[in-house]
Amino acid sequence: MKKLLIPFAIAIMLGVVACGGDNQPASAVPPLPAGRWIAGDLHTHTTQSADADVSQTLDKILGKAFISYGLDWMAISNHLRVSTRDEKGATLAAQIPMSIGAERYELPHVQALQAAGTYADKLIFSGFEWDMPTHDHIGIGLFEGADKLGSSTKGMKEFEYLFTTRDVAMFDAADVAAWKAKYGATRYNTTAADALQAINWLKQNYPTTSYAVINHPSRNKNSYTAADFRAMNDAAPDIVFAIEGMVGNQMEPDRGGYTAAYTDDNAALRVYGGVDYVVAKVGGVWDALLGEGRHIWNLTDSDTHFKIVGGNSSGYFPGEYAKNYVFNAATGTPAAKDLLAGLRSGKMFSVYGDLINALDFNLAGRDDRKEMGGELKVASGDKVTITIRFKSPAKNNYEKPVDSGTSANVKPVVDHVDLIAGDVGARAAPGTAAYSAATNASTKVVKRFTSADWKVDADGYYSVTYETTATKNQYFRLRGTNLGTDIAGLTQGGEPLADQRTGTSDNTQRFNDINDRNYRSLWFYSNPVFVTLR
Template sequence: MEPVDANVTNAANAERRRLAAAGGVVALLSLTVTLTACGGSGGSGGTEPEAGAWTTGDLHVHTVQSDDSRTTQTLDFVLGKAFTTHGLDWMAVTNHLRSSKYDNDAHLLPAPVAFAYGMASYEMPRVKALQAAGSYTGKLIFSGFEWDTPTHDHIGIGIFEGGSTLVSSASAMKEFQYVFTNGDESLFQADDLARWKAKYNQRANATAADALKGIAWLKDNYPDTSYAVINHPSRNPGKYTIADFRQMNDLAPKIVFAIEGMVGNQMEPNRGGYTSAYTDANKPNRTYGGTDYVVAQLGGVWDALLGEGRRIWNVADSDSHFEIDAAGNSSGYYPGEYAKNYVWQPKGSTGVAGLLDSLRAGRGFGVFGDLINALDFTATAGGGKATMGQELVTGAGQTVTVTIRFKSPAVNNYQRPVNSGNLGNMVPKVHHVDLIAGDVGPKAAPGTPAYDLATNPSTRVLKRFTSADWTLGADGYYSVTTTLPASRSQYFRLRGTNLAEDVPGLSAGGEPLADQPVNTADNATRHDQINDRNYGSLWFYSNPIFVSVK
């Protein structure tokens, strides 16, 4: 079986572009896509193709119910952009866990309420009603929130309840908001306040220890049906250390399993909204090709975590608040327009539970600007096979064969002018793909110097593949294979870009350089320059394959 081509037909794409130009919410475009793919075998044995499908989605999206969004960003508008215009398969609506001042349609409420109440009263019923009426059939839409984590930056959280069919838990989110945020008590209902005050001695919303208490609460109450994604981790200096990541993952590895490395807010003058002063001291607080330093730095924080065998994955999100407002401010692309998560879901994997299993298993890759829309990355040895997020166990001295197959769409969503609906007919083209390797050793122990170590010196670009190395098949997939001896336990991950190895201001020696701000005074000119900057530096990152030598 071939890897799935996640693009639909050219006609369907043309229709999506027409809808994008029209803007707003229109009738659902019905699309039927046959999804068959080779997703890996489960890691340790057998090379038979796995039945299943690639899906695309976004875990970080805001509507008007977030206080830093805009009134044009209604729930219906965002859903139309995500599913009708840009064809996502699933999406989490994740407004700030602060207060709701509006309903879904941007009508002011009589008085603000805690966001979890607004979510329960407006967001969740509207999604349910739309789908019951036949809109977004086959799409998975659920509610989460973005937590102002005490002493840290934001964490995206989902909490679910139910048996075989999981749904977002409004009651859990209300309780979490009371205990772990500093929202005024007037935002909460009196009967809830009375119950929670009897249950908790005090609220936990001020210290780093309180942040861990919040994660522990998820583990104690929703150990299998919650997640906590660390959003834009380096946006502000001093918010996280690698010890924080280790501690959170140690506390709840089934919940804290992902970092938003490929951040949203890409239409900001400072890419990703990373606005710290451009000084050498703040180099870790920049984006590099739109990607947070935690993931973008070769041999840095992510590699240090993977080098302990930690199952901590990278995700790509839009962080959509609005694209361009009436005052000429710009923020980010719409869901599915620029950033996509591709997540493999095995046959029989359905609903929130199936998606959560696949996210937790690291079965995916992230991409900007549709640089690629299909990726088959596998390692085989001795009859065993593994793909992204999996582990291949083999004996010392055996030959490991690594196969990379990828495909790009005919055109991406680049528009000129930006947000005009006029496609610039940009053909995304991969210049090179890096096969990155790092050694895997024991986990660092709390209280040891290794727990604070934020580098993995063994990490290196093992192979760099260009068009001179890969072949183009009749199916439109570029393929390259390499072999290496299994001499020690390692992980392998992929990074690809449309940039040449040395592009002034963008890359040096194949490594991404810090993104520079765009501060042109004229609004329209600045918007196009930002958009050109973003589409001129496209990247994809795969999750790793672990190869354990026994």
């Protein structure tokens, strides 16, 4: 961003300078830190996952992510199950554990490419998607090393041995002997307590170099309760800090792959504008967690397995439709430690269809400023200036017909941005009724901004500010869309409606209808900024 000389009056409007309370002098607040947004995907599959198409080779996914769609980083996160194919889709002589597949095929191929200069400026690492006992899927990454972190195949193998039902004979005998000496004969792959044991194992072995993201939380009934989210976050708050609220598999007839019966009592098992109910519902589960001051963030992923094969469609390629933007203060090629720090900080936003590609959302008091994931401490009665600035690209990846390579040449346009606020209270204690609470009644849309409210600033951002008075502990978050507030079948009173199944009988027409559905309904979600009275 180029430096500008900003007149004092304009600086006040942009939140660069904030006024104090009565009889208090104005004082400068810290400038925004230097850095850049890096876009990526934590949830991708290749042909080494049995439920991905054989054509979903590692080379194809890397090419789509980095050449076609311009990502900066990506996790390869195949299912932690048995693998029957190598990274090129060739059938193996015998099944192997996925952790060994990553060690034998996935990581060496990526390392060879980068050593030869291909994708050398990208961050590519191996994680996995674990079938969590009694719950659903959780995406995990483990890193080891000093300054330069790398994917830990040692940790992946040990985790797969301890926390899956994989046949012991599939692992190296020396490794098994070492694991038994360390843990005894017990393995943890059946109960909810076993699931928490795995979270605690991560905390004990990779306390600062691992993450565990709860994937598509409401896709299957009874997968998670609000108490489950709290228990996992309590066990390891620096590891279980994110929910995949903006889910992948957007090319499925049931948007996101949420296939529960379309009945009123399954409202919580739907996606709303492609977003899981946990995050999409204002005052719902995510707001209940934020209302305790928990640092639990929302993100999005492709969950790519294949796009269109034969008569079936599943998900977009990495970066094609869903992007996570994480702020990176470091220069040069993204590093794993910097990405982990960015993810953990909460300074990130998630978007469908490239609705926006930059977001400055910050709150300023008399002498401080905080961005997404941060906590602004102010005195009761202080004025707080909320600044929202965003950009949209010249066009997105909408193709018409779908998968044709022919751009629809559509520029995404934000119709409105909602400023959502909720109260923050005490953290619920395990065993209490509050620990199971799935709602935050205080959460509401406090202001809806449209093009009538924002202006284009000198840096090409759409910019708007909002002033409020701090009277209690709260958080503020954003949601934006290309849709109007009352669009039949899509929104009502500004709230997204449950996505309905796109079930056109003709395959080609259905694929195009699904793609049109998705690009018609675009959303972005920010992470919150907290305001705490001091």
